[in-house]
Amino acid sequence: MSSSLIATAHRLADAARIETLRLFRSPELHPDNKAGHGFDPVTEADRSSERAMRAILAAERPHDAILGEEFGSSPGSSGLTWVLDPIDGTRAFMAGAPSWGVLIGVVGADGPIYGIVDQPHLDERFEGGLGRAALTGRNQNWPLRSRVGVSLSQATLMSTYPEVGTPDEQAAFQRVAARARLTRYGLDCYAYALLAAGHVDLVIEAGLQAYDVAAPIAVVQAAGGIVTDWTGGPAHHGGRIIAAGSPELHAEALELLA
Template sequence: MSLATPLPPHDADRLVAAAMAAADVAGCVIRPFFRMGVAADDKSDQSPVTIADRTAERAIRAVLAERLPDHAVLGEEFGLERGGARYCWVIDPVDGTRAFLTGRPIFGTLIALLQDGEPVLGIIDQPVTGERWIGVRGRPTRYESRWPGTAGTRECPEIGLAELSCTSPEMIADAPTPHWDALRRHAKRVTWGGDCYSYGLLALGQVDIIAECTMKIWDWAALVPVIEGAGGRVTDWHGRPLHADSDGTVLAVGDPALLPGVVSLLTTGSPKHA
């Protein structure tokens, strides 16, 4: 958990309002393209990108530039603007483009704010189901939805009782250690798919552990305030805080008691250090 100072209430409210407005605009852009057979281009890393990704990021940037013109913005599709500012917004307009392309409503828009390089605000927005998670450092995570539910991770101190999630087996093929399968064998069960939506489910107490790799800063920055504000922890596979130069591994646990054992499994293949 970060020990940095929480945002002052007035600043936090103003920044949350800007992030919410940006998420609202992105949703208006994305929804008309959903299940409409939009074409996808392959980027240099072979990941797909669509008109929805690009247009939504432009819309988010426009809202933030209007409201907070002195802040930097880093987006997956269009890079960095106004670098060097103390505050930097980090955007993934459609996290889970493969899910979006195949009509699965488990993608999301991620909007984060970094203060001096640390995530202090994060939004996970699912524009089709109407779900939104709002995390602010120093505050409990808020969950907004047409369905009943309250943000909060669940108690699950034993790996053998834990629900484990990961976006895809292909992701694990590029893991920096060979021990992910040891975690899978110790967990109660594993489910695949979900992208950022799985992290929202962890913040609702539906999932207990998520361990992924090849993650860029726009993939994880918004998740940190959401999950930590719901009572969980987010680190790399070694249990270290995430930062811009992290190795791409991301570990999220709902019950902080899980963290030492899961880190040990991912790094050594054993639930306890020798």
């Protein structure tokens, strides 16, 4: 079963690469705004990427459920759910920045069991779970291992936006940022991939959806890291997320968030 799930996940990632790269940095990209107020962009690349992945799942895994950002939920009977974000970081995609990714997570009764964070433009595929923790790219494989033995005062902290959630959430984030050695912003799912690869030590965010986090959780955990919500509980339903390279660093940051 594991090898079949992994093979299907890679076929989804391959299909999504074709659809996303077709429009990345293209003058034919015309974003729409799906927000009632503000700006929440979606593009044809998002929609075609998710359609391509759903078509493969319909053929190969018809009994599995699906949760996708663009086309919602489809029921299943197997106990497994494929959680898809066809482009995580659509704003970066629009800007021609290579920090976006395709997220493919497989979730069971107790949370994510396998995930892929794929960056098509950089030819980097991070996978974790079911006995795997690896980065594949440029015809080479590298094992993923989060960095350990790092205190908060030595840590690199990342978040997508400087405005982390509500004012109270922002204040909590700043308590951690004030103690970290370096704080950087703007990489969306790529920050979690860099944590799994041992380059980043902490990722803290708020207001996330399940499709934003299922795949990154699997990859980070397979690399030896820890991902929870801000109370230390399960994080795969979204909300407030903290990912850390080690349990010790996680505990140090969690105390400041509480």
